Amino acid sequence: MLNWENLLLGERKRKSESKSLPHRNEFDKDYQRIIYSSSLRRLQDKAQVFPLQNNDFTRTRLTHSLEVASLGRSLAWNIGEWLIQEKVFKGFAKARELASLVEVSCIVHDLGNPPFGHYGEDIIRKWFEDWFNIKSDTKIADNASKTYGELFGELNEQQKNDFLFFEGNAQAIRILSKLQFLNDEYGANFTLATLGTLMKYPWASNDEKIKEKKKFGYFHSEQELFEEIKNKIGIDGCRHPATYILEAADDIAYLTADIEDAVKKKVIKWDDIYKNIKGKFEKEYPNQFEILEQLREQTLLNKVPDKDLINVQNFKVYIQG
Template sequence: MSNTAKRMDWINLLNKERVRKSTSKSFKHRNEFDKDYDRIIYSSSLRRLQDKAQVFPLQENDFTRTRLTHSMEVASLGRSIAWNIGTWLEENGELRDFWEVKELASLVEVSCLVHDLGNPPFGHYGEDIIRDWFKKWFGSKCFTKLQETYSERGLGELTPQQKNDFLYFEGNAQAIRILSKLQFLNDQYGANFTYGTLATLMKYPWSSADKKTIEKKKFGYFYSEEDLFTELHRKVGIGDRRHPATYILEAADDIAYLTADIEDGVKKGVVNWQSAFEGISDYLKENYKKTYDTLINYRDQAELNGVPDKDLVAIQNFKVSIQGIMIDSVITAFKFNYEDIMNGNFKGSLLEASKAKDLEEKLKNISREYCYNNTEVLTLELVGDRVLTELLDLFVNAVVKIEKEPKTKSREGKIFHLISQNFKHIQSLDSEGKPNLKFEKLPLYNRLLLVTDFISGMTDSYAVNLHQKLIGVKMP
């Protein structure tokens, strides 16, 4: 996108259209982005996040955050930041009235709620496992022979972009896929979200074939959703630029996890809070003296009052205070960089561009030292590695070998029939949304999507349990 590209405008950015026109009545107090929220809050896709890891996988306690509780916290933070920025935009004539301010807040809130919807089991490490599996598989003799077979059958070979969809498998792109196709209701449009919400959710608005994918190891949509992106480009006017609200979503996500991961670590006993706080206290005293004094006062009061579990109380007070600093910082950064954001020239994140940049890095260092390198986390990630790798072995190698939709007599047929009927139904839909596509005519790309849709949609526990059953460790 050229630096001379047209400046984005909020009339298009707050686009309320959907691929399938909505028939429900609109009210000022319940805008189209509120409807997006209502469409997803009752969905199975969102509920599955309650059993997907934030940092600590497969937890049996009811305190440690999951992807669902994390997403709820991000939505709350994002909404608050958006209200502040939206009010400022109205004062400066960028938004027309209070109701557009509310639309921005609603847009950010729902985008934050669903931002992790496409994460596979075991979080971001799960993405790495899927990528590594396909890298090895695409380099195998088995795949080379398979390509030839599919070509001979008139089903074509994988294009470079289609291969990249799996080599750089991205949870953000999978979330777009879930909302536009896989969260099946009555037709081929999935949850049928507004263009504005889908554009905000697309953190990396380019395809896996774009050179930026090689550089950043991130992309925004699969080849299967390319037509949808073309519509977003036209309707919302983003091109390969981020939607301005995406920066608010990203900031809310960063603010939430930077403090919450440490809080979870303190609760689990893997973070020595006294030591961790001592490591950051000089920085706080020098740069945020009022906050430092408040935290010391809270600590002294807790000791005086004999408060039980003082470390947990201390980290919770720390979390609230530090989040306040970062919220103010990103709001200021958004306003200061507003024109660059609207022109698509802003680089990096709001936190990186704010006065809280050093604070962000210090919080990351605490989590790296205590949480991300914790023995339990590493061990369970290695469990996830084996689980996802062996599930991919089983399901990909079964699905690609089947010439006709199988009965359950063959091994491949048994494995195929374990895949959710919903995902198989999606792959049977033609351009009119009718289930007319026969499995034997399904290209290799679509078959691989069928498997990654199924496996990435699993919860951590479901993936472990299914794996144990398939290798004979647990009886069905």
């Protein structure tokens, strides 16, 4: 049975040495731990959709993550206020914890994505698929005196699947719990609740669900951490509720932003796309399209130099709202 006391658990693998302050909850601390990190900063060089840009307009993984964090916090506040009204939360502090939890989860949700995003994941998976097809007695080119097995040992099914189904979400858990290393063997030493929220697929790569989903939540090396999260947070066979808020914010952000970037790159003509959308949905949302039409007329009156870009930005902002 899920309960919010466990779901908002601020416990860490290593007890935090920073002072607890009235205005700062444990998830605020998570945010402050990661915002200056090299792991987050590296997202600025990872493409969202358009790689190798010579302008600074289209989104990187970093700008996308900032947008998702903003949307996620707003959604979580609305839900937190509703939970107060429903007397699920006893007061403002719990709603604030939920908002902070979602915000920090959103800002690091793409931390483990390789360069070129999902294409990068596919390349890693294919490379290891070819690698594991090498017979165990084959000599390794770079170390011809040793065989594959002698170099790497025998891997179990889960360890092999970690590579064959390589998953950026699992890599994010590994970065935050181990690889973001300054002086801490626990990486960024995030709260268990934040790690649980980030674990979109709370099962291992050798679980039956991998056959259908092709996704998993953690590597073999984080098995013990997952067991602790599962037992203390309560996500045994199910997602953390805040994960759904994270995913909603992610979808709202990229579905609209990708259109804006494509218009900026002149991959699509916005007027054609807009007319198609209007034709399908105007009867269902007459008031919304009336406002959008007013914004389009204002763009013409203002004689803006790139009306398509302004129009798609107005659409994006309004639809996200």
